Amino acid sequence: LSSQPSSESKPAPQEPVRNKKYDPKKPHITESPLTRQNWYKHVNWLNVVMILGIPLAGCITAIWTPLRWQTALFAVVYYFCTGLGITAGYHRLWAHTSYSASLPLKIFLAAVGGGAVEGSIRWWARDHRAHHRYTDTDKDPYSVRKGLMYSHLGWMIMKQNPKRIGRTDISDLNDDKVVQWQHKNYLKVLVFMGMVFPMLVCGLAWGDWRGGFIYAGILRIFFVQQATFCVNSLAHWLGDQPFDDRNSPRDHVITALVTLGEGYHNFHHEFPSDYRNAIEWHQYDPTKWSIWLWKQMGLAYDLKQFRSNEIEKGRLQQQQKKLDQQRSKLDWGVPLEQLPVMEWDDYVDQAANGRGLVAVAGVVHDVSDFITDHPGGKAMIKSGIGKDATAMFNGGVYNHSNAAHNLLSTMRVGVIRGGMEVEIWKRAQKENKDTVVIKD
């Protein structure tokens, strides 16, 4: 119906290429099915070594490496810094431009984000934008529809066909000097920020070179990776969906605790340009707190917030949707327009002949099975049979509860022709009086 706008259709140079050897003309390995013979070709061995091999080696080495408390403390602090590099930097700043950062803050985030060893900003943000734009579809790079483990790790451990992943506009990232530089020098950034820097800190400050490498380097990387991977897996699997339940993103405090506040993921997918993930003050979102702090320090500005009117509208619409689903499961009685029409005299006759019929508000109800159960007693309900019981039912004798009205509607069997008004008028004519009040 409409052509793709210009920035969408620009050729390859705009797109980051993950593998220099990739030639779009040759058939990609993912195009041939996985077999006993070729399975090892489907595996991204580099990533297996990076994500699983090195941490495993680190764990084993840790057995012979004493853990000093200074190193432990620094590892935790550095865990939070590199985690923030991903959540506040890669994610909220670059993938979603939910706020703007001054150059020093950008450099800091690009550096510590690199130390989390999750790829360059450019590569990460491109995939992440595709994830938001094509959530849960085949174009989503880490679609949870392919399994929880796939969305957590599998998408990196198995080779991916670059053609499969949805295209997104990353022209703003290509114009960003810090992003450009980090992408070009990614391997150096990774090695230095991931391993050399923590080793230097622990080595120079308290002489624990080995501990700094193993604990604040290797093992810290492993924990930061697993934690941030949870945004792709756990956050699409565990929790509530207060804003939209058509896709998989979910809100849960456990995910928030693990991911430095990225756990309110249903909100985030609905309002990705909002610098917050948690909108309540009591929810855990240290990434939001950090961005806010940077703003106070003059390092961040233009913090974007979706209008709360629109947020509340979204929440309400989702609640309404759930309510409508529940409503459709209940018995609301035969709809009025499907009921047979009865003559008033016919109603009176049938009631006189022993059918337990009570007319309320122009609708005839069969209360036969309810007479003995009536909380107001048999005599009371019987006094309404064959009459217009509207007034009695609505306060003339007893002002029935909403529950009683609901029960009544399930007993509908017909409507009086012309409604009760016609009967009132006819009776008034007969009595030659000009009254509209009935007395039963």
Add this chain to the structure above:
Amino acid sequence: LSSQPSSESKPAPQEPVRNKKYDPKKPHITESPLTRQNWYKHVNWLNVVMILGIPLAGCITAIWTPLRWQTALFAVVYYFCTGLGITAGYHRLWAHTSYSASLPLKIFLAAVGGGAVEGSIRWWARDHRAHHRYTDTDKDPYSVRKGLMYSHLGWMIMKQNPKRIGRTDISDLNDDKVVQWQHKNYLKVLVFMGMVFPMLVCGLAWGDWRGGFIYAGILRIFFVQQATFCVNSLAHWLGDQPFDDRNSPRDHVITALVTLGEGYHNFHHEFPSDYRNAIEWHQYDPTKWSIWLWKQMGLAYDLKQFRSNEIEKGRLQQQQKKLDQQRSKLDWGVPLEQLPVMEWDDYVDQAANGRGLVAVAGVVHDVSDFITDHPGGKAMIKSGIGKDATAMFNGGVYNHSNAAHNLLSTMRVGVIRGGMEVEIWKRAQKENKDTVVIKD
């Protein structure tokens, strides 16, 4: 509109008379206003002594009365028995006939209920039925609208005008032999079950006559009274209203814990004939559990339950009501029928002259203030200005979220005459083609 049915209008003998000296012809004390001179005449001194004086005396005497563990244990057990006499007996059996009981169970409940010292079944149930029928009105004997303390104690401590309290049908109670007998011999029941019996148990079994009297008698009465009074005060003051918020009853687990399960009072007022107060298995309702146990033992039968379809309907309607209230507080944009009608050519002209107008689904939106904020970029949104952007907005370029649709609706400024269909048809005519597809 309708005359009161027979059982409602029967004369005095049907009504229990609280005070033999009461003469309906003489002016009642409550008809003269409370002054410095007559205030003591307004006070019900008998009740002051019974509810506050005796417990106070008991507290003081307790200082010189050692508490033995057997007596303490028995006092707690007897507290539960006499409490159940009120909740399972006076309340759910006699006031609401929510189940039927065999003679031995009735005698047990009438006895232990008497031991709680809260009046006879007949008097208690009559007031309680009036409380349900006229909740929160002046005819409610313990209306919480007169203050929390009034609903807890005040209504007993101050003299009441018998004419004020709403009339109810208690013919079933007048036919009940156990109720009759207990009413006639109420003072004997009170003294024996309230004080003599616990004294006898503790005296004969472990020689603690004095402790039995003070702890299992006087002080236990005080606690049972205060606990069950909470049904009239706390249950109308603290908690949620999941079924109906037009009146004061509320659900709260604290009230339930204090009152042997009568804390789900919003439910109870909506479905008083249900033998349960708590409908979820995990909610605390030992009164319900006891009734259920008596049923298994063959002592209780005909346990009434409101149809769960009607219960769920009530809950849903209340949720809908709250949702509608919230909805009315939000900005949903100008309703379509209040928007000015624009000619298509006028829309195109205005947009060409610099107004940021975008037409989506036949509605014109002014997006001028939003262009720089657009999460999809300035270029994208500008590409829709002066065109029919329906297809772009709904997936042609980007399938916008529900949040984006909500935001869009707040920017409405006009509707295209005849909707877009007319434009499509006109254009097709002009191009002399028989097509209904537009290309922007």
